[in-house]
Amino acid sequence: MDPQPDLRPGLIVSIGEPMVEFNQTRPGERNFLQGFGGDTSNMIIAAARSGARTAYITRVGDDEFGRLFLERWKKEGVSTDGVVIDRQAPTGAYFVTHGPQGHVFSYLRAGSAASRITPADLRIQRAFVVHASGISMAISSSACDTVLAAFQNAKGKIAFDSNLRLKLWPLERARQMIGQAAGMADYFFPSIEDARMLSSFDEPEKNLEWAHALGAKTVFLKLGADGVLVSDGKTRERIAGHAVKALDATGAGDCFCGATLARLMAGDSIWEAARYANAAAALATTGFGAVDPLPRPEAVRSLLSSQAR
16 A cells, blocks of 8 residues: 655755753752753754654764664654764763753764764755754854755755854854855744844844845744744734743754744744744743653644633
8 A cells, every 4th residue: 555645745854963962950960861952953853743744964873872863753753864874973962951040051062973964965855944053054164064055955945043152163153154044044043142142233123134134034033031023024023922930941942943934834924933933932941851842733722822811
């Protein structure tokens, strides 16, 4: 019997670095919960949980962490046809600790398998949306070349999340390369913190103008607990945050991006997609870890319904 066709619209393909996560569940204690992280992996799982067709392009090590990721993506319905197993480099990892100033990340990623990705690893022919992030570009020069090649050869839409990490590259280099990628983006997802650092402007509205001046067509300026500011270059809408009991903001911005792209592929307007994703990102903060708390549509719809009353 022939397999049933997949009737879900638009394949979303993300390119980047998965990292095994060890998240401190109680501040000051030595107990860490093993989970899954890496901004683009979080994003593509969030998109899959929101109902999208998804695929991931990366390299993982020929190690237990790499195998855990392959199992996780399969479980989430994310295609791994574009995942290369690299027998010369390990899968990256990071630790999250929590304290008065929020969460702190400690990385073990130097020389990771994902940092060895090259344009030859790209498989994006069927993609309706090609997604990557500033981290995808910052982990190595070959990774940066890979993202730019993917965007230059994309047949569909381009989505880009700034995800600025100054531990990975100098600010001037980040401004140059993130600006180049954002300038090609149909959908640009900077956080307000990243935008302020990259643009040198403080006001959200000025940062929208900066993002459009780069060439980004639609901008989703993430404001954390305060919600999101959305602009298509002509119209702007501010969507307020949701009141939830937040425990861990790790991956919330990635969730917003994935949920937005999933809803856009389902036919929502940018405004409708952002309202849905704003609620999804709020729910993603209510548990520990970047992946386990990522919500499914029924939970998001419930939150939207309850706060609309």
